[in-house]
């Protein structure tokens with residue numbers, strides 16, 4: 001275990017709530033709390049049993065003034081998140097008194113924690129591996145319940161386990177090859193070695209491919225499914241937006257890089273986070289195509305993960321409608337035939353023809369009908385009914401995606417090399433490289449500066 005100084009930070013619990021926590025970790029945590037904490041039975045926190053919670057007051061020893069009424073949790077290392085002695089001071093006061101409390105703790109010798117430093121210690125003290133540490137970061141940022149489950153699964157080390165297994169396979173293969181090379185007098189050794197290398201490389205490559213296939217879903221879970229509502233004026237776009245926003249809990253938007261002129265609304269539809277893009281524009285001018293021009297709107301459309309194309313049940317299918325279908329060709333589209341409470345003037349057979357294989361949902365937004373079906377369609381389209389159980393290992397972190405892609409590419413080079421008769425020692429180098437790249441995911445053999453960079457992205461107090 002490493003020797004560190006004692007750190008402190010305000011660490012607000014997940015979700016909303018009036019409780020704030022000042023967290024301390026390190027050798028001086030108990031000493032500091034004993035200097036500033038008074039409780040009815042005059043217990044010393046350095047003496048009480050580990051993992052117990054105590055009521056009392058925080059008192060400034062210099063002025064003898066009571067600062068806060070608090071609950072203090074005492075957790076002795078190594079059975080803590082950081083493996084160090086940890087004290088958590090829970091107070092219900094506002095920001096001002098929490099800050100005062102933090103200042104007091106710092107004045108007694110703690111140092112203000114850097115962003116992510118608690119998690120970094122957990123990593124450096126061997127409590128968690130790097131992919132688990134990153135999962136903590138994802139957890140903090142998780143926007144929906146489902147995104148949370150992914151983060152939790154990763155934290156439990158599912159991704160780590162799979163990566164470790166693949167690395168083990170590679171290592172064993174390399175060992176076999178070494179043995180074979182050491183005993184070249186046996187018959188067919190070269191042929192066998194070649195065969196073994198090829199089989200294992202293809203196997204690992206395919207496992208990595210499967211992992212990558214889930215990564216797109218992982219990205220969407222964290223960032224939201226970018227969704228654009230299109231349709232002629234007056235078909236019910238704004239009404240659709242409003243009903244999606246009102247029926248579902250809106251998600252707080254604190255995603256970096258959100259520009260001010262493009263307003264995005266987040267809603268959670270049955271676990272699928274939708275990022276409704278450019279809705280302000282749609283609201284104001286009724287028509288995204290008209291407002292920003294055909295070319296620009298094509299660009300916006302191209303970036304979308306999901307298009308909701310709205311038609312009017314109470315009107316014939318027009319040339320404009322058909323142009324919209326043309327513009328979203330090849331994309332994920334749900335066709336919504338709205339205003340079914342009014343007489344049907346649209347030719348549904350024609351709609352089916354132009355909609356090709358897109359899902360068609362009939363709604364009356366006015367009568368609040370068809371919204372359930374629409375939500376079901378969105379959810380099943382995205383999850384394809386098979387991601388629900390959470391038995392898949394998601395890769396939701398862009399650093400992991402980059403590394404897995406790199407590993408997979410290296411293996412592909414190796415396989416190609418073998419097929420064109422490259423010497424075995426070259427192939428060995430590729431496999432070793434793959435093993436190293438995969439190691440970076442779980443924090444084996446990572447460079448110190450990489451560690452610093454990663455942990456500095458964390459929120460303060462975690």
Ligand code: GDP
Pocket residue numbers: 231232233234235236237238239240286338339340341342363364365366367
């Ligand atoms: P947008 O121009 O596509 O955004 O359409 P709006 O959402 O602004 O709706 C245009 C008009 O159609 C408004 O008066 C809505 O109240 C009305 N409307 C929307 N949905 C329905 C529906 O399902 N049935 C009926 N009868 N009217 C609707």
Ligand code: ZN
Pocket residue numbers: 234236237238239282283286
């Ligand atoms: Zn509108």
